[in-house]
Amino acid sequence: MPAFQSKTFRRAATESSSLSERIGALYRARLARHPFILFGLPFITVIVAGSFALTPAAALRYERYDRKVKQLSQEEAFDLGLKGPDGEAGIKRNPRRRIVGDEKEEYYRLMAKDLDQWEQKRVERFKGEPDGRL
Template sequence: MPIFSRRRFLPSTPTSQNTSLPTLLAARYRSSMQRHPFLLFGLPFMATIVAGSFFLTPATALRYEKYDRKVQRMTQEEAMGLGKDRRKVDLNEEYYRLAAKDLYNWENKRVQRFKGEHDGILE
């Protein structure tokens, strides 16, 4: 008697006595997978990845919208740093205050650089 028998583990022709439906489907899938690996494994895998990205996009957007709502709870005045002790602003007063400044007589002054820092002057 040989060590390995010639009989296959799964019969080639299914019968109602020795094969159930899940075993039959798994055997057919395995044999088809050897012939068409991309069609039966690669394509469903890539389709799952792409579909998952489309399904997870709204969940991710919802997460960021919730964070934005939490951050935007400040009022506009709080964001500008204005509190109850702020100065009242009159547009006419501000206009005349800025118009009184001499904007054309100014002198360009260089900032003193740190020791060893390049000052940008080409010699």
């Protein structure tokens, strides 16, 4: 008889080894042979499914924010100067629109500036605020 048996060791199924332990052991044994199918594919699936699940939630968030921003009463609009007392639109301004006129005009205006001759100026600080000087 040889010194060691040729049979592999397997724990006897006792009451202490529950179903979840047996499934976990089986999963770990198979994971070594098929890592992408048992780990990579479920991981990628969760990421893609999460992206699809969170898209409506993000859209809902921005829609709620837009609704909250758009709701102005007549008095608030008048106070902000958006509508005149007769209900007509007052000052029309778009803070996001900085370029006045044609984009090419603005480009050439910026290109004409002399960038070699400039002077650095410090921003004025409030009283008591440290200015960063040593």
